[in-house]
Amino acid sequence: MISRVHLAGLAMWLAGCGLETLDEASCPPAGTPLSYSSFGQAFLNTHCQSCHGGLGPDRQGAPAGYDFGTAESARAWKERIYARSAAGNTTMPPGPDDPPEDERQRLAEWLACGAP
Template identity: 40%
Template sequence: MSRPTGWTALLACLALVPACSDGDDDEGGGNEVQCPSGGTQLTEQNFGRAFLDTYCTRCHSSTLTGAARNGAPVGFDWDRIESVRLHAKQMNEEAGANADGSVNRDMPLNDPRPSDDQRRQLSEWLACGAP
């Protein structure tokens, strides 16, 4: 009897797989900002570090623990450029902009907050690999 139940469970799981998609699987370009041809003029030194330190690292820092992170997930540490690059898509979805011109204002949770133009710059910088 366990064999039919196992097959039934497997079929049920396979039937649900397409339903798990969020519909944003980047096929056809999606709504993500693209790195401008020829790259970006924005770098960690002339844009990224100041942006991150001003708006992000008060919660997203490897030096913060527990309640001091204000809910920021462990490992999402914007004081470490490797973490920024690893989580660029998530960062953009919370604080950047979209190719259609709309901006994502979920982060930061409180002031100071970046302007829409700064959020667009963040998206460009991230799209180019956060150089």
């Protein structure tokens, strides 16, 4: 039987290792030099749009509507993009072609500053 102590331990473990969310992230006080045109567009096109920007079967299961092909759509989805791909979040893209860690950190900064 699972005791209350075990459940409390599990909850702490989940809190410690769980998803990092956009509202926990902070924009540097001086702001970010990153912009959609200098960073976001290339990141999303390289790592996401092969599935999310496709049509029909090309989407490889990416749900309809989750398309990050414009600055407006990236801003509209920024919480979800952060939760799947920024900082320590690595569930997107699926598969072996992961963006490098420093790119995920830059994505986190750009989103935390409002995806300018």
